[in-house]
Amino acid sequence: MKxxxxxxxxxxxxxxxxxxxxxxxxxSVTNLYDELYRYQDKIHHYLTCHEQGAAHSADAYARVTxxxxxxxxxxxxxxxxxxxxxxxxYLDSSPVVAITGNVTQPLIxxxxxxxxxxxxxxxxxTKHNYIVKDIEKLADTIREAFSIAISGRPGxxxxxxxxxxxxxSTEFVSKPRVTKAAGAPFSEESIKAAIxxxxxxxxxxxxxxxxxxxSEATKELLEFAEKVDAPIGLSMMGLTAVPGSxxxxxxxxxxxxxxxxxxxxxxxxxxxxxxxRFSDRxxxxxxxxxxxxxxxxxxxxPAEIGKNIPACxxxxxxxxxxxxxxxALLPKMSRGEWAEEIEAIKRSPKSQPKPSDGGITPKSxxxxxxxxxxxxxxxxxxxxxxxxxxxxxxxxxxxxTFVTSGGLGxxxxxxxAAMGSCIGRGGKRTVLFTGDGSFHMNMNELATAVTNxxxxxxxLMNNGVLGMVRQWQTLFFExxxxxxxxxxxxxxxxxxxxxxxxxxxxxxxxxxxPALEKAFSSDGPVLIDxxxxxxxxxxxxxxxxxxxxxxxxxx
Amino acid sequence: MANSKFILSILVNNESGxxxxxxxxxxxxxxNIDSLxxxxxxxxxxxxxxxxxxxxxxxxxxxxxxxxKLHDVITVELMDMExxxxxxxxxxxxxxxxxxxxxxxxxxxVFRAKVIDLASNTATLELxxxxxxxxxxxxxxxxxxxxxxxRTGVTAIGRGDYILKSGN
Numbered sequence: 001m002k003x004x005x006x007x008x009x010x011x012x013x014x015x016x017x018x019x020x021x022x023x024x025x026x027x028s029v030t031n032l033y034d035e036l037y038r039y040q041d042k043i044h045h046y047l048t049c050h051e052q053g054a055a056h057s058a059d060a061y062a063r064v065t066x067x068x069x070x071x072x073x074x075x076x077x078x079x080x081x082x083x084x085x086x087x088x089x090y091l092d093s094s095p096v097v098a099i100t101g102n103v104t105q106p107l108i109x110x111x112x113x114x115x116x117x118x119x120x121x122x123x124x125x126t127k128h129n130y131i132v133k134d135i136e137k138l139a140d141t142i143r144e145a146f147s148i149a150i151s152g153r154p155g156x157x158x159x160x161x162x163x164x165x166x167x168x169s170t171e172f173v174s175k176p177r178v179t180k181a182a183g184a185p186f187s188e189e190s191i192k193a194a195i196x197x198x199x200x201x202x203x204x205x206x207x208x209x210x211x212x213x214x215s216e217a218t219k220e221l222l223e224f225a226e227k228v229d230a231p232i233g234l235s236m237m238g239l240t241a242v243p244g245s246x247x248x249x250x251x252x253x254x255x256x257x258x259x260x261x262x263x264x265x266x267x268x269x270x271x272x273x274x275x276x277r278f279s280d281r282x283x284x285x286x287x288x289x290x291x292x293x294x295x296x297x298x299x300x301x302p303a304e305i306g307k308n309i310p311a312c313x314x315x316x317x318x319x320x321x322x323x324x325x326x327x328a329l330l331p332k333m334s335r336g337e338w339a340e341e342i343e344a345i346k347r348s349p350k351s352q353p354k355p356s357d358g359g360i361t362p363k364s365x366x367x368x369x370x371x372x373x374x375x376x377x378x379x380x381x382x383x384x385x386x387x388x389x390x391x392x393x394x395x396x397x398x399x400x401t402f403v404t405s406g407g408l409g410x411x412x413x414x415x416x417a418a419m420g421s422c423i424g425r426g427g428k429r430t431v432l433f434t435g436d437g438s439f440h441m442n443m444n445e446l447a448t449a450v451t452n453x454x455x456x457x458x459x460l461m462n463n464g465v466l467g468m469v470r471q472w473q474t475l476f477f478e479x480x481x482x483x484x485x486x487x488x489x490x491x492x493x494x495x496x497x498x499x500x501x502x503x504x505x506x507x508x509x510x511x512x513x514p515a516l517e518k519a520f521s522s523d524g525p526v527l528i529d530x531x532x533x534x535x536x537x538x539x540x541x542x543x544x545x546x547x548x549x550x551x552x553x554x555x
Numbered sequence: 556m557a558n559s560k561f562i563l564s565i566l567v568n569n570e571s572g573x574x575x576x577x578x579x580x581x582x583x584x585x586x587n588i589d590s591l592x593x594x595x596x597x598x599x600x601x602x603x604x605x606x607x608x609x610x611x612x613x614x615x616x617x618x619x620x621x622x623x624k625l626h627d628v629i630t631v632e633l634m635d636m637e638x639x640x641x642x643x644x645x646x647x648x649x650x651x652x653x654x655x656x657x658x659x660x661x662x663x664x665v666f667r668a669k670v671i672d673l674a675s676n677t678a679t680l681e682l683x684x685x686x687x688x689x690x691x692x693x694x695x696x697x698x699x700x701x702x703x704x705x706r707t708g709v710t711a712i713g714r715g716d717y718i719l720k721s722g723n
Contacts, residue, residue: 119572120575123575123576123579124579124583127624127626128625128626128627131572148626301624302620302623303617303620303621303623303624305620306613306616306617307617307620
């Protein structure tokens, strides 16, 4: 059937199973939006307040569903507004397909109105990108973009479509939905070597990351941990890889990880890294981190092997498939002494949380929220102290229920992320933990949440400061609080109401329960402004480049 | 770890922007390029990029793996230098005074260079060879006064059965 390029874009999206897109119209995508109008019964377009919100929503949608998220923006500023969102998705390996319009081809390269070389701009933050210059290649390019986004280690792909391509016509023939490209099979030798290494170890430690969540390998990982008889520590991206309640789960490791998780990692003789990349935030001092240890690295991306940590043995492949192969061959092991050591670490006073003084603390707020959420409810965060507190104190349930900007650390991620999560889960209630700093960055999206009546519970930890940087200033800059004390007069309750949302304030410990009760029974967005002490720190804290011996446990 | 010179031969899809993807990967990951040459292969759909660089084992391994992640890259080969022939082409314009031409001509013959243009007081020469030979020739010509110089960068090909595969 003969169709215009704009129609082909929409038809191809439908063919790829897309029924939800996030975006913002503009001059170079008017034809595309005209088609979205015609196809509104097949594709729901969520109009955000800013393209960044659309990109974060598409990213979060992908993270909670496992399906690619799609965002659309016009040329120039529309496209550049996507950039932070695309980079966030890239660093956290999230499959996003970003579609941008561009000026007509004769105007490209002339500094035309709203022209920007978005393919050039996004080159280092996409798995791949395209400028479509031939209408005949349009449909296949979009198909290829989906295939690249979901195959191997997932990531964002951008397709830039000049306006004349959207206007041109050609025959369109529908094709089946693309599937993940099969990777090279991992070698039997590498599996054998891995088993030898595990047998050789006295104190193995499983370090699981986002790859476990992406490949949906929770069951295989837990079976593996039982067979190897090893504790599990998690990277931030891997926090939902294993339920918080599992006794093998020691929680997050790294700079703001739990004492037990970091200590056991440090005491181990073999680190079995599963779908994780040893970010600097996770390792601290590299030479100290690797001292006296061996590494078994399992990852789908061969370039991660040896990039940050030299691996003794590596198995390259989908972690679920690799773990299944290992589980089939591994005997059930028992390491009494190591297990006792782990128990001792867990019982150590250093592992115990600070006793509550009865006031409103981040921990008490997060634990109170958890009483209202089920294991399958999604929690999103912005970036900063509240994010780390969520990592430390939220008892995570099912995989794909935690949406946070791990690699890029994008303040302003939260609102778009919470919306995309909520929509991805079919409008289920979603919690956003945010801070007053982060929330100020993209609070405009409150309007989107209200328009679409998204049941978001926005828990804003309001300490009036940029707490994470301020914490560094407290510890390393002799309390010179340069530009971290906000002195803003924003009334978040009035603000929420101005947007048409509900606003609640929690100033006393007694306010918390009624506020949560109300928020969790509302069917639209509710913002809870929770006043917390600005001197509250994220602890434990292993300073950058430090080791477990440098850990700060008390403020 | 010791830094050594190495050559990467890369087969890529012959499409616009591919060279940018490859070269920007070097700068993005903090690796330097000494020379780069590129051209179409016997298959017009495929180009071959030859990159000469310096680095330790970590650098080489990371470059190979990171390059392989680029969608348009088909093959990456860290060339086995014992089985590889390398060449570089240089064009150089030198000054000469009356009476110097004979001496210059004999050097040209020794280096197996070619005169591609001759004016009353300048000669434009072409030389093909390994980079070390090109360097030696530049050193020899320097006292005459080099006016202009350009070199293509190294290109490399394996001997005999040492062939880069572009197909599946």
